[in-house]
Amino acid sequence: MTVLAQSGTADVGNPLINIAIFVAFVVVTMGLVIKASRTTKKASDFYTGGGQFSGPQNGFAIAGDYLSAASFLGIAGAIAVYGYDGFLYSIGFLVAWLVALLLVAELLRNTGRFTMADVLSFRLKQRPVRMAAALSTLAVSLFYLLAQMAGAGGLVALLLDIHDKAGQAIVVAVVGVLMIVYVLIGGMKGTTYVQMVKAVLLVAGAAIMFVLVLFAVRGNFSQLLADAQAMASNSSDAAVAGRDILAPGAKYGISDMTRIDFVSLGIALVLGTAGLPHVLMRFYTVPTAKEARRSVTWAIALIGAFYLFTLVLGYGAAKLVGPDVILNAPGKENAAAPLLAFELGGTLFLAIISAVAFATILAVVAGLAITASASFAHDIYASVIKRGNATEDEQVRVSRITVVVIGLMSIVLGILAMGQNIAFLVALAFAVAASANLPTLLYSLFWKKFNTTGALFSIYGGLISCLLLIVFSPAVSGKPSSMFPNADFALFPLSNPGIVSIPLAFVLGIVGTYVGRRKVEDPFKQAEMEVRSLTGVGVEKAVAH
Amino acid sequence: MTTVKSGLDAPVRREPTPQDFVAMQASPEFQELRSRLRRFVFPVTVFFLAWYGVYVLLATYAADFMATKVIGNINLGLILGFGQFVTTFVITALYVKFAGRELDPRSAAIREELEGPAQ
Numbered sequence: 131m132t133v134l135a136q137s138g139t140a141d142v143g144n145p146l147i148n149i150a151i152f153v154a155f156v157v158v159t160m161g162l163v164i165k166a167s168r169t170t171k172k173a174s175d176f177y178t179g180g181g182q183f184s185g186p187q188n189g190f191a192i193a194g195d196y197l198s199a200a201s202f203l204g205i206a207g208a209i210a211v212y213g214y215d216g217f218l219y220s221i222g223f224l225v226a227w228l229v230a231l232l233l234v235a236e237l238l239r240n241t242g243r244f245t246m247a248d249v250l251s252f253r254l255k256q257r258p259v260r261m262a263a264a265l266s267t268l269a270v271s272l273f274y275l276l277a278q279m280a281g282a283g284g285l286v287a288l289l290l291d292i293h294d295k296a297g298q299a300i301v302v303a304v305v306g307v308l309m310i311v312y313v314l315i316g317g318m319k320g321t322t323y324v325q326m327v328k329a330v331l332l333v334a335g336a337a338i339m340f341v342l343v344l345f346a347v348r349g350n351f352s353q354l355l356a357d358a359q360a361m362a363s364n365s366s367d368a369a370v371a372g373r374d375i376l377a378p379g380a381k382y383g384i385s386d387m388t389r390i391d392f393v394s395l396g397i398a399l400v401l402g403t404a405g406l407p408h409v410l411m412r413f414y415t416v417p418t419a420k421e422a423r424r425s426v427t428w429a430i431a432l433i434g435a436f437y438l439f440t441l442v443l444g445y446g447a448a449k450l451v452g453p454d455v456i457l458n459a460p461g462k463e464n465a466a467a468p469l470l471a472f473e474l475g476g477t478l479f480l481a482i483i484s485a486v487a488f489a490t491i492l493a494v495v496a497g498l499a500i501t502a503s504a505s506f507a508h509d510i511y512a513s514v515i516k517r518g519n520a521t522e523d524e525q526v527r528v529s530r531i532t533v534v535v536i537g538l539m540s541i542v543l544g545i546l547a548m549g550q551n552i553a554f555l556v557a558l559a560f561a562v563a564a565s566a567n568l569p570t571l572l573y574s575l576f577w578k579k580f581n582t583t584g585a586l587f588s589i590y591g592g593l594i595s596c597l598l599l600i601v602f603s604p605a606v607s608g609k610p611s612s613m614f615p616n617a618d619f620a621l622f623p624l625s626n627p628g629i630v631s632i633p634l635a636f637v638l639g640i641v642g643t644y645v646g647r648r649k650v651e652d653p654f655k656q657a658e659m660e661v662r663s664l665t666g667v668g669v670e671k672a673v674a675h
Numbered sequence: 676m677t678t679v680k681s682g683l684d685a686p687v688r689r690e691p692t693p694q695d696f697v698a699m700q701a702s703p704e705f706q707e708l709r710s711r712l713r714r715f716v717f718p719v720t721v722f723f724l725a726w727y728g729v730y731v732l733l734a735t736y737a738a739d740f741m742a743t744k745v746i747g748n749i750n751l752g753l754i755l756g757f758g759q760f761v762t763t764f765v766i767t768a769l770y771v772k773f774a775g776r777e778l779d780p781r782s783a784a785i786r787e788e789l790e791g792p793a794q
Contacts, residue, residue: 214741214752218734221759225727228766232716236774352747359748377742378734378752389735396731400724419782423774430767434760576713654693657700664708665782667691667789 144477148289151481155489156308162323163316173522176317176529177244177504178414183322185421189428192412194325196223196403196429197332197436198274198494199281199464202487204553205437206470207463209444211453213362213375215382216444218392219553220437222399227433229404229568231426236419237575237663238410245501246407247509250570250589253655254582257514262589264509266566267407269593270559271502272540274408275495277555279306279544282491284461284552288468289484293460299545305488306544309495310537313503314530321496322415328486328493333432335486336439339467342474343446351442358448370453375445391624395557398628402560405567408501419666446470464552495540503532546613550605557626558600565592565631569639575663578656583646584639591642592635599627691789699789708781715773719766726762730755 174180183191201223208216242248247263283302292298313321347354355376365371373380382392403409413422447456447470459465471483507528512520520528547555569588573580599622600606606613608620624630662668691699699705734741734752741752 214734217753217756218731221727221730221756225723225759225763228723228763229720231767232720232770350747352749355748374742376748376750376753377738379738382735383738392735393731396727396735400727420774420779423771427767427771430763434764438760654697658693658696660709661696661699661705661785661789664705664712665785665789667786 144481145290147477148481148484151485152289152488155485159324159327159489159492160312160315162327163312163320166316166320166323169319173508173526174244175319176526177500177508178411179317179319179322181415181417183415185416185424186428187322187326188412188416188421188425189432190329191322191325191415192409192425192429193333193432193436194327194329194490194493195408195412195497196433197329197490198552198556199278199285199487199491200553200556201436201440202332202336202490203281203285203461203464203467204556205440206443206447207456207466208381208553209375209441210358210447210451210456210466210470211370211463212381213358213373213445213448214378215380215392216553217441218378218396219399219557220440222396223403224430224434224437226400226403227426227430229401230409231423231430233572233575234404234410235413235422235426238571239413239416239419239422240666240669241575241659241663242414244411244414244508245505246410246567246571247505247513250574250585251513253574253651253659254585257517259582259585259589260509260513262586262593263567263570264505264514266562266589266593267505267509268502268536269566269597270405270407270563271498271505272536272543273559273562274406274556275498275502275536275540276543276547277552277559278491278495278498279540280547280550280555281464281552282306282488282495283544283548284464285468285484285487285491287460288465289481291460295548298460298548302544302548303541305491306495306537306541309492310499310534312492313496313499313533316496318415318500321493321500324489324496325493328489329432331486332490333436333439335483336436336443339446339471339474339483340439340442343442343450343470346446346450346474354442354445354449358445361448361452365453367454367457370457375448387623390629391626394561394624394629395626397632398557398561398564398626401564401568401628401632402557403563405563405571406560407505407563407567408497411501411504412497418669443467443470446474450474499533499536500529502536503529506532550611550613554605554625558605561600561626561628561631562593562596564628565596565635566590567592568632569636573639573643574659577643578660579643579647580639581643581646581649581651583649584641584643587642587645588635588639591638592631595634596627596631599624599631603627689790689792695789699785704781705785708778708785711777711781715770715777719770723762723766727759730759 205216205219238249247260250263251259279302282305283298286301287298362375382388416422447466450473451469456466468484472480507525511528512525566589570585602621603625604620605625608618743751
């Protein structure tokens, strides 16, 4: 600890042990995935694991899908360095599940089959709506993916002690390729197993660290807060030393603009979850609406417990590791949780927790890759390009190719995004999901008059406005922490666009519906969708066994 | 739910026609199911979004208020944050209870009516 603090760097652990545990993890999970691949034959196996997982199983898989590197590495790091402001991520990420539980999960399960677009296009014009929904699915998935890749790069760089940019970029590439292989072999079934294993490992790992941190302060949470604040105040970085990390405002309370940014982030977090395509797709892996409800209940319990642990982990990292060491480590804020593990349990524990974090990234990336590729193959290729004349085998083949393409794209983008806080990057994906997907999803489930024009206005309006605002935001250019620090085209002052693009997309859905009100939609389809969505007619019998 | 479906491999289940869906949508029992669902989820959604909104605004514009220490170093901000966790868990539990009691029997009855074995 003293050596660590003096040198200001974080040469932690033993790269050999780290690599050994990594390899062991990869071998075990690869075995699982190969086993799952034996029973993956049809398209429904590849996309939804045959729709035969139980509610609790799917609840663990949802937690595995949702608790990304952002939750583990990003939030713990944000709390360690900025304190309370990192906690808002946890709360937004959790409360958001109520939107999914109450308004979306069961109705979606009853209405769709493979993708979000199945639901959105159910009673509207198939091809244009599928196209729009697929494009927004791809956009959200890509944002989410690049955040995970950036996290993987930072994590592995820390473990293997790689400090230069080129070396870290190679790490991101290797990690990305490995993840592509998992999805290609295992499909949704393999991915689900990896997600369940990972959820157990992650929640258990966080619980152990939670207990160890509380043990270090003899169960006195108030003392932990005081010690964390003391470490921050003693930081050699004047900006860090001046922070009150127990109260809100350290990151976002600086000016009026950062305050609006905070509100914007809060809106995106709470409305984003129910629009995330990879979360929505998980509801198709259970046979009935009731199982979908049970899975969300399990997911909320697991995710809620996990976020309570992260709060203690974040302040624990501030106390035991200290903001200075964290900010000097490769991976910066994202290194707080692994460094805390090293402090608590030494080299071996660091290697185990890092393997868990790696498993986390792997499982999330696999889920995202499946979702994005399903959307491309099922919605764009089969419905739009082939006009419904593609066999399921062809769809799966196109999916596999898409997985590779998406994997490569996310590697490149992930390299650009290295060093940014992962939770922040994921929040951008949430903003896109809440803008482009959620309004159309809610309107088509609950608003009878909603029509194709409304859907297209809302999806494209939300998607394009959100993407443009991100491109012209400080997240991309103009600041030292931006993706392109040397350029400055940050015309939009907020780093999260949610406060503008989400209400805009809701309004555009209404405007579009009135613009297109003369074009008559199929009234039978509306009745069918509503009856199906509330009762599960057709779905429940189709999967009975 | 799955126990009811044991005989499903047998081709006795009917496939509802588009007219069946329109008739069912207009039927009192479907209207009842729909309004029970909406009367629960809409107000609860408004409530938790408003409560979350108040919390976010307090954290943003009333940082000093949130910094008020209540128990040792545990301040109001942390307590209200925990409050968000508590309401999320409570609403989840209430909804699961409500859906099991009010929604599931009604939707099962409608399913049976639409695609039950032909008489």
